[in-house]
Amino acid sequence: MFPLTNLTDVTHLIQLAIAPVFLLNAVAxxxxxxxxxxxxxxxxxxxxxxxxxxxxxxxxxxxxMELQVLRRRLWLIYLALTCEVLCALFVGLLIAAGFVGAVLGANVSLGIACLFVFAMAAFIVGLTVFLREIFLAVVSTRDRMR
Structure with missing residues (x-):
C-alpha cells in the first residue's frame, strides 16, 4: 500500500471509513x-x-427482593455498557488505523481485521447481556404484578 498521494486516494479512504461510522452511530x-x-x-x-x-x-x-433484582440488573447494564463502549473504542481505533496506515504507506490490514473482530465480539456480547437484562426486568415486573 502506498502513501496517500492525491485527493482521489483521500476520498477513497474516507469512503471506506463511512461503514464503521454507521456502526458507531448504532452503538451510540x-x-x-x-x-x-x-x-x-x-x-x-x-x-x-x-x-x-x-x-x-x-x-x-x-x-x-426487589432491591436484589435491581442490583443484578444494574450489574448487567454496567456490563453491557462496558461492552458497547469497548466496541466503539475498537471501531474508532479501526478508523484511525486505516488513516494512519494509508498516510504512512504501511500494511495495517491484519490489525484492522483484528480490531473489527474485537468490535463485533464486544457488540454481540453487549447486546446479549442487554437482552438478559430485559428478560430479568420483564420477569421481575411480572412477578410484582401477581
Missing part, C-alpha cells in the same frame, strides 16, 4: 438506551432505600 444509540435504563434503575433503588428506612416489617421483605 444502544449506549443511550442503556444509560436511560441505568438511570431508571438507580432512581428506583433510591426510592426503595428511602422506603426501607421508614418501612414496617410487612413490606421489608418484598422491597429487599
Amino acid at each position: 444509540s444502544i449506549i443511550g438506551v442503556l444509560i436511560n435504563r441505568l438511570s431508571r434503575a438507580v432512581d428506583r433503588i433510591r426510592v426503595l432505600d428511602e422506603r426501607l428506612s421508614r418501612a414496617g416489617p410487612g413490606t421489608e421483605a418484598r422491597d429487599e
